[in-house]
Structure formats: C-alpha cells, structure tokens
Amino acid sequence: TVRARVVMPRGSVPVMGVNVTHADKPLWPDADDGEPVTKLDLARYYEAVGGWLMRHVEGRPCSIVRMPDGIDGHQKFFQRHTGQNQSSLITEVIIPGEREPYIELDSVEALIAVAQVGAVELHPWNCQPFEPERPGRLVFDLDPAPDVDFTEVVTAAKELRDLLDLLGLVSFCKTTGGKGLHVVTPVLAEGVDWPTAKTFARDVCRVMAADAPTRFLTTMAKKERTGRIFLDYLRNDRTATAVAPLSPRGRPGAPVSMPITWNQVNRGLDPARYTVRTVPSLVRKLRAWTDYSDGERPLAEAIERLGPVR
C-alpha cells in the first residue's frame, strides 16, 4: 500500500490551505510587546480579519506594499501590477486602455497569498466594486505637519464630517496607522466621473481651508505646512489609492488602519493602540463602520449643494 503524505518545505506552515514559507521571518522585528511579528503572524492576521476586510478590497484593483525582508529591510516596493510566478489566488484585472494587469484580491485566501510575498499593506482603488471606472468613495486624507498636535487632527476630522453632513453625505473615520486620520465617504456616483469627484473633494477641502487658513492648507508645499494640516484630496482619482481599513502598516509597532466610530474620534484616541496583535480580538465585536454600505449618498446632489468654490 502507498500512503500519500504531503511533505512541507522546512519552516512552512499552511494557512487556509495556502503555504506560508519562512513562516518565522520577522516582518516587524520589534512590535509593541518586543516580540517580532512574523510572516506567519501576518498571514494569521489576514485570516482573522479577512471576512471584515474583504468588502473594502474585493473587486477593486489593489496595490500592495511588500517588505519581504521586514520593515527594516532594504526591499520595499509599492506593487500595482501582477508579475511572474504570481499565485493563482490573485486575480489579474485588465483595465481597458492599460497594458499591464492590476492586482485584485477577491478572497481571504488571496490575502494569505500576498502575506506569503511580504505584503504588509493593502491599498485598493476607491472605485465601486467590480466597476473600476466608477467612483465608490471619497477619501479625505488629513496630513498634519510634524509639529501639529493629534487633537487638532481629531477636531479637523469632526469638522469635515459636519461639512460633509451638510452636503448630504455620510462619512466614516479611520486611523491610518500613522500620524493622520482618513475620513471616508461612500458615494453613489451616478453620472459623476473621477475628475468631477476629485474637483468636489478639492472644493470641500478649500472651503475648510478658507474658513481656517491658519489651521489648514490644500497645497502640497511642505514648507508652508508648519503648524497646519494638509487636507489631502489627491486620493480621489481613478488610479489613486488609500490604505484599506484594517490593513497593517509597514511601520514600527505593526500598526493597523483602524475603522472607528465618531464617538471614538475624541481627545483620548490613540492610534498606536491598534496593531496586528490587538485588532483581531477587536474585530469580532467591531461596531464602527457597520452601517457603511447604507451610507452611500448621491454625489451629484452634494456637488449641487456645494455650488461653485473659488
């Protein structure tokens, strides 16, 4: 009799049936508790949060930030397109008029497959799922200058929420795993293309900046940023990306871009609390963003309400 058995390469561990090699490789050598977060930990993180995360990634071209040697390693790349020796779990999406196919992650197994190649961050397009040309959400990326207190960012996010609310839009907040916050607005962009959507996002930011020019600016100029928050509307373009909610970040401490409720957007908010280690147990009872899919509002009406902005 022949007994079949699968011989795994040394150091490999299957996660959801996907082979994770060099499972012990530290990707975040010094995470919060001093223990490295390994490639296996990353794969298990995606397994734990994948059910929640998928709905914000599925059906959208999704760039990955790969750090195969970890966050202190030399190899770091922002990869948009599929390559050779690609896992068959990764969808290749062909965009009309573009030569190279884009990466798309349509299953939790696909997330494990990109963990296997060191994808520590996920950056999807902001289109409607499976409609790459159609805006699906706007992302307002609040980028404080290094000398700006985080409480200022918290205040700015709430002001932006109120302005969007006046325009008939529902917004959601997440930490970035970095210094800022993202305010995300699901939209129904019937008859609204990306250039129009981007102009709207810019105009919303201009209204905020005109109202409080000492606190905000809408131009990238680094030297003018001191003491102010750059209202980065540039995420709102056909091929532009923002980090996905629940994506880890390739930064010290293994932080995660954490979806939070507006009640949590307060002085006590500490983005560093949300990490690859802490988030899996929080996801099971996550209250934030549960009404995201009911939050879509017509963008054309919001544009109409805002009117022309100088």
Ligand code: ATP
């Ligand atoms: P932070 O709070 O530290 O600003 P962030 O994710 O908002 O975190 P940004 O530098 O403001 O970081 O970038 C905003 C978005 O722009 C990112 O989430 C990412 O999707 C996109 N981006 C950043 N760097 C690149 C890059 N090198 N190539 C393409 N897109 C990028």
Ligand code: MN
């Ligand atoms: Mn930012």
Ligand code: MN
């Ligand atoms: Mn930015």
